[in-house]
Amino acid sequence: MNKINNKIFSYPFLDSLFFMQNEWHQHGVIVHTLRVTYYALKAGDFKFFAAGLLHDVGKPFTAFKKDEEDYEFNEWSFTDHEERSYQIIKSWPFISEYTKKIVRYHYLIRDIKKSKKEDPKRYAQKKMIWDALDEDLQEDLRRFLHYDDLGKGKKRRN
Template sequence: MSEVKNKIFSKPFLDSLFFTQNKWHQHGVLVHTLRVVYYTLKHGDYKMLAAALLHDIGKPFSAFKKDEEDREYNEWSFTDHEERSYQIIKNWPFLSDYTKNLVRYHYLIRDMKKSKKEDMPRYARKKEIWDSLDDDFKADLERFLKYDDMGKGKKRRD
């Protein structure tokens, strides 16, 4: 998990929450989350509603400038934000294990695709997790990824 631990009133936290994420997101984390909730409800996947609300709860805490591109475009990176989100909610007794796991693994599919090209040891770790999941949960992850993508809005740049 990323060592970045932004405070609630820090610039990275507030900027990423309300205004700027990165080239893949049109909106800050808050509006993105509300859009994911909207698409989850629109498609009738009510069992995913809590995960839609909480899937990026750790993002503002993990926002950082990864490289020159982030600095040039004033954007943020969020390495392992899904694990940070899971760590925040893992002991909440009113959430199901299903919700906690959907939050924890919501980026797994995309992470495997990206790491297969860039980081084979990371890919192997992520693939091992994927292989341990049952087929129904894998299908739910694929559907949830679509809602997450719809929540991003249009890309600002390529």
């Protein structure tokens, strides 16, 4: 898991929370989170309500500058943000196990595609996790990813 642990009043935490994430997100984490939740509810997928609100709760804690492009465009990277989000909520008794799984694995599809090109070892690890999930959860993760994409808004750069 990403070792970055930003403090709540740090620049990376606040900047990513309120203003800027990266080229794939038009909004900061708060607005993105509300948009994901809105699109899930608008589609009648009420079971994603809590996951929509919590899926990126760990993201500002993991914000870091990964490469020159992050510095050039004042963007953030969020490696393993979904695991950090899960770690935050995993012991909350008022959150269902289903929601915890959606939060923990919501980026898994993207991670598999990305790591297949860039990191064969990570790809094998993530693919093993995916293959262990039941088909209903896999389908729900595909649907949730759609809402997550809608919540991103338009891309900033080409």
